[in-house]
Amino acid sequence: MNVLEIRHLSVSFAAEGGSLQALKDVSIDVPEHCIVGVVGESGCGKSTLINSILRLLPDNGSIDAGSIHFEEQDLTQAGRPKMQDIRGQRISTVFQDPMDALNPVLSIADQMLHIQYRSGLGRKEKNARSLDMLRRVRIPDPESALKRYPHEFSGGMKQRIAIAMAMMMEPALLIADEPTTALDATLEVAIIKLMKDLQSHIGCSMLFISHHLGLIAELCDQVVVMYAGEVLERGTARQIFHNPWHPYTERLLDCDPGSQSSRMRHLPTIPGEIPDLKKRQEGCIFRSRCQFCEDICHAMPDEIQSNGHHVRCHRRSP
């Protein structure tokens, strides 16, 4: 049973000199109680994916095709009030930079109170609930923390508070947008462990977005590899990390500093750049940087699937 089912999603932005296709034919499943990781370089469409699910695309962005099924409804068709009911309640988000993610002039107590406005609880119960959540994310002295303001906390503490806020309404899906990228490496492990604990405690699913491959390998049940707004490969973490089918995934794994076993002067990179999304080329999107590129790659490869391992590459075609 999938909590979230994205099918053939295409999103474009109106830009100067024509429209820019940020997502093309993206299909992703997030099963119940599962953590699904999304990896890719910067600019691969990870943020657009989140904003599409939350329906918080900027004014110039539009969903052109496809569907986002969440709890028996298509979010692409949901109206504004419906989406407001879902956000924070059923789908919650932890953003990348905790430094500026909380309102600077409202106290932690007020912000946590406002999130619960749909709960129908009294003020006292809401405050008790906020206190409980702060305790669960291990904020020291939660009573006084409630009275304080965001600037009085360190980055790691702020991210803990943001996680407490996101988990407060016990959502069915938690979206984590690189939640540890802006933090010290020492905090990373603690924050990740905290999120995983809360996730299994609440029993929600998680869409975990990161470019940190080691983290994804450790945390996620399933992995989606994105490139230039397309899903190139998806499958279980085991399939992706131990038996990658797409050349891009292979090279991405080669580039992970954590996977280097011998000392070297330069870290390996993938030569070339992400193609111009305003002028999408026909055929395979990774063609221009692929060492196995052939004539057939000028045609769009079909999605091939076996045992839940999906890939778009001609080399895998029968």
Next chain:
Amino acid sequence: MLIYSLKRLALAVLIVSAAMFLLFTMIYLIPGDPASVALGPRATDAMREALLIKMGLDQPVWIQFWNFFTNAWQGNLGNEILSNRPVADVVMEQLPWTLALIAGGMVWSIALGIPLGCWTAVKRGGLADRAIGVLSIAVIAVPSFVVAIYALLIFAVSLRWLPAIGAGDPGNLGDQLLHLVLPSLAVGLGWVGYIARMVRASMLEVLEAPHIRTARAFGLTDRQITYRYALSIAILPTVTLLGVGIGQMLSSAVFAEIVFARPGVGKLVYDAILTRNYPLVSGAVLVTTALFIAINLIADLVVGYLDPRVRSRL
């Protein structure tokens, strides 16, 4: 917050003292001696001598300043020339009228300017936004005395809706408020534009901030986001602007008081200058300077109250 308030208060006292020093220096540097101005051309040397000694002007300059300084802090601004009444009394009699006028202008320009700024920021790029933008610039550009004269001509002379001159019958609050309408309109109109533009600009900036995106992702309603999460930050620069803007409002109050023949400090200074009543001029200037500094102090304290970051930094 207490320490912050005390610090700001100490700074305000320092600024008022500096203003006193400047004022004293200016009076001291004006050519001609005050005694001959006060006594007129037919005074004898002995009379002048006597008055100089009475005014303490025969003392060395630093002692003169020290006397001026200590007297002023005790509320003694000397006596005015025409009626020989204490300047402080005369100014304090007129001050409430000016305060009422400024408060009237402030209140209605804030009450209109802030919602307009929010509304145009939320509906940015639309027809209403552009129309209000042009109108704002227009009302900022029109000098307040022009507004005062036209308001007088249209609403008092032609339409006869509102009284034209004076401040209303003493003791009759309704009548006094009615007399306040047109002058406050004149004093506040430009500020509606200022505040609307200022609030719009800072709202646009705040609405792009990551924490607003977080608020949206937590499912807060547009109303909550605009008025509670965004406006509470966007209002801060406007509060500071209003503190500084009081100075400009004081000067437009002078015109409004003259045009509408209202009592007030502006009218007082205007009349004092025409009659060369220098002690009264300097006393009134000192009081308005102190008023300006006090209002800025209040604006800073309000910002400190509204913004926890400012509160903890100082």
